[in-house]
Amino acid sequence: MSPGRQQARTVEEHAAAVLARVAPLPADDVALAALAVAEPGRVLGADVRAVAHVPPFDGAAMDGYAVRLADLPPGGATVTLPVVGDARPGSPAGDRQEGEGAGGAVRIMTGAPVPAWADSVVPVERTSTERFVAGAPTTEGEVTLARQQRTHVRHRGEDVRPGDLLARAGDEVTPALVAVAASAGLGSLPVRRRPRVAVLSTGSELVPAGDDPGAGRIPDSNSLLLAGLVRAAGADVERVGAVPDDADGLRRALDLAVGAPAGDAAGRADLVVTTGGVSAGASDVVRAVLAAPDARLRDVELAAVALRPGRPQALARWQGVPWVALPGSPVSAFVSFALFVRPALAVLASRAPARPVRRRVASAWPSPPGRVHVVPVRTLPSGEVERAVSPAGAGLRAGGPRPAVGGHAASALLGADALALVPADAEKVEAGDEVDVLPLGGAT
Numbered sequence: 457m458s459p460g461r462q463q464a465r466t467v468e469e470h471a472a473a474v475l476a477r478v479a480p481l482p483a484d485d486v487a488l489a490a491l492a493v494a495e496p497g498r499v500l501g502a503d504v505r506a507v508a509h510v511p512p513f514d515g516a517a518m519d520g521y522a523v524r525l526a527d528l529p530p531g532g533a534t535v536t537l538p539v540v541g542d543a544r545p546g547s548p549a550g551d552r553q554e555g556e557g558a559g560g561a562v563r564i565m566t567g568a569p570v571p572a573w574a575d576s577v578v579p580v581e582r583t584s585t586e587r588f589v590a591g592a593p594t595t596e597g598e599v600t601l602a603r604q605q606r607t608h609v610r611h612r613g614e615d616v617r618p619g620d621l622l623a624r625a626g627d628e629v630t631p632a633l634v635a636v637a638a639s640a641g642l643g644s645l646p647v648r649r650r651p652r653v654a655v656l657s658t659g660s661e662l663v664p665a666g667d668d669p670g671a672g673r674i675p676d677s678n679s680l681l682l683a684g685l686v687r688a689a690g691a692d693v694e695r696v697g698a699v700p701d702d703a704d705g706l707r708r709a710l711d712l713a714v715g716a717p718a719g720d721a722a723g724r725a726d727l728v729v730t731t732g733g734v735s736a737g738a739s740d741v742v743r744a745v746l747a748a749p750d751a752r753l754r755d756v757e758l759a760a761v762a763l764r765p766g767r768p769q770a771l772a773r774w775q776g777v778p779w780v781a782l783p784g785s786p787v788s789a790f791v792s793f794a795l796f797v798r799p800a801l802a803v804l805a806s807r808a809p810a811r812p813v814r815r816r817v818a819s820a821w822p823s824p825p826g827r828v829h830v831v832p833v834r835t836l837p838s839g840e841v842e843r844a845v846s847p848a849g850a851g852l853r854a855g856g857p858r859p860a861v862g863g864h865a866a867s868a869l870l871g872a873d874a875l876a877l878v879p880a881d882a883e884k885v886e887a888g889d890e891v892d893v894l895p896l897g898g899a900t
């Protein structure tokens with residue numbers, strides 16, 4: 457289609473068009489220590505299998521004496537055995553001759569290898585010694601003990617064996633997986649690179665947050681919003697900030713945003729997300745850049761999506777990097793991120809995307825038909841949802857009892873934990889209706 461014409465689309469069609477532009481990133485081996493300390497939430501690029509036995513040897517599960525069951529009388533009668541040695545954690549069981557000490561008792565601490573001839577550990581509190589004194593030399597020459605019900609030996613490989621599946625491709629790396637992988641002989645895991653996302657907002661009215669805006673200007677909130685949402689979705693963010701409505705300025709900012717020159721994958725963005733400038737205005741700079749031929753620009757799609765808020769959308773590639781252009785109104789940008797960008801980040805990272813769930817509505821709200829109406833909601837303790845308002849109720853001021861609606865009324869997001877997706881043909885939402893709700897997973 458010609459880049460000047462908007463294509464009418466459903467939400468699903470536009471989401472599919474975004475996903476068609478991204479693919480899972482490659483996986484690299486990353487050291488377990490780095491995953492534990494600095495890289496939470498990475499996703500596996502391949503199945504993970506154990507390479508070693510856990511436990512790696514037969515070891516004591518109790519502090520006590522390692523003995524041979526055959527040397528203890530059945531029926532609970534006691535026997536006195538000579539103490540023939542010590543086995544401490546970290547000392548190899550193999551440093552004694554095979555069979556050396558057999559018929560005696562070896563003082564053994566939890567985690568130490570059990571001598572090859574022994575098959576049972578009697579806890580110290582069940583013996584004549586009663587207790588070991590930490591740090592003190594152990595000198596007793598003999599010990600009186602009896603056969604126990606349990607052997608208190610952890611057997612080699614009883615938990616994990618080489619080749620056992622520990623986690624599947626697509627699973628998130630958790631602290632427990634890092635720990636179990638370490639025990640099972642691995643030093644690293646194959647994880648997908650985190651997506652790198654460049655975000656920038658467009659608009660000559662924008663000033664950096666905290667600056668005095670002056671007449672007719674407003675603080676740039678979208679580049680902060682997008683940066684935070686990208687981070688919350690587990691990707692790395694490069695925030696370029698706000699760019700005025702000047703086509704050449706936007707082209708330069710896009711060059712900066714995509715990063716290193718084509719061909720140098722390291723440091724290059726995987727996705728560029730912009731806000732603003734996609735509707736029909738004379739100063740809509742994204743539209744202007746998308747309409748003019750440029751060797752850096754490819755695969756332009758302008759879409760009018762049946763979505764409220766968030767109708768005007770655009771897609772392209774800049775220097776080969778997928779570019780998702782969202783509308784500028786803050787709630788429109790938020791909703792568009794949840795519906796179109798977050799799923800793309802899930803594909804890049806090889807994660808399962810967030811799926812809508814069905815929720816009952818606690819109290820009615822109006823819903824203009826014609827487009828999918830996305831409503832910030834909060835979940836009540838009962839599991840029902842109600843329309844979100846800001847903590848101060850500020851959104852309620854505009855039209856009496858009804859919250860202010862539309863792409864500009866962002867304060868309702870402060871009270872939201874999910875987005876209700878009301879179908880395009882619904883004229884109202886009544887208490888007791890069930891609606892699809894997309895959980896925000898803490899990312900608002």
Ligand SMILES: Nc1nc2c(c(=O)[nH]1)N[C@H]1C(S)=C(S)[C@@H](COP(=O)(O)OP(=O)(O)OC[C@H]3O[C@@H](n4cnc5c(N)ncnc54)[C@H](O)[C@@H]3O)O[C@H]1N2
Pocket residue numbers: 657658659661662674675676677678679698731732733734735736737740765766767768782783784785786788863
């Ligand atoms: N004639 C038409 N006008 C508009 C249409 C249309 O179809 N025909 N669509 C409307 C809809 S729907 C939306 S949504 C907006 C989206 O327009 P743009 O993407 O071009 O966004 P802007 O015009 O740049 O900004 C819209 C609004 O949001 C404020 N804004 C923009 N960027 C930021 C930012 N970084 N931080 C805070 N606020 C921002 C901006 O000042 C405007 O108030 O177009 C409608 N118009």
Ligand code: MOO
Pocket residue numbers: 763764765766767768783785788862863864
């Ligand atoms: O669709 Mo606009 O995104 O109404 O606010």
